[in-house]
Amino acid sequence: MNISKAEQRTLHALARGGGILVEKNEAGKIFRVNCVTREGWTLEDCTFGVFQKLKRRRLIASKNGGPYQATRLGRISVRAQLDNRA
Template sequence: MNISKREQRVLHALAQGGLIRHVKDETGRIVAADCLNRDGWALTDCSMKLFQRLRRRRFVASSGGGPYRITRLGLDAVRAQLDNR
């Protein structure tokens, strides 16, 4: 499956235990999304447009109103990378 470098980077961070916190307005629409890795650091690559694309392709999902996490489909789409820690 073709995914961009930014999508790849975000999905890789999510696969390692990261999450995407979202902020909703009064009408219940998501207006902001912050992608955090497992250590709590924010990823600057994760924009609102990228988040919407990941949601539309069902690579991330929220359960019970909680933060968005990677799905099985997202794990299948992400390519293996070395951890550069």
């Protein structure tokens, strides 16, 4: 599966325990997304377009109205990255 660099970064952050918080308008449509890592940092690569691509490919999902997280398919699809933690 072809996944762009921004999608890879977002999926990697989600696979490590992060989440995507969404804001909805009065009609219930999502208009803003905010990807937060498990450490509480905001990921700038996670734009609305990246969010839509990941959701359309079913690499992320939300359960019970919670934040969007990586699905099993999303965790399998992400390539391994070095962890810069000591």
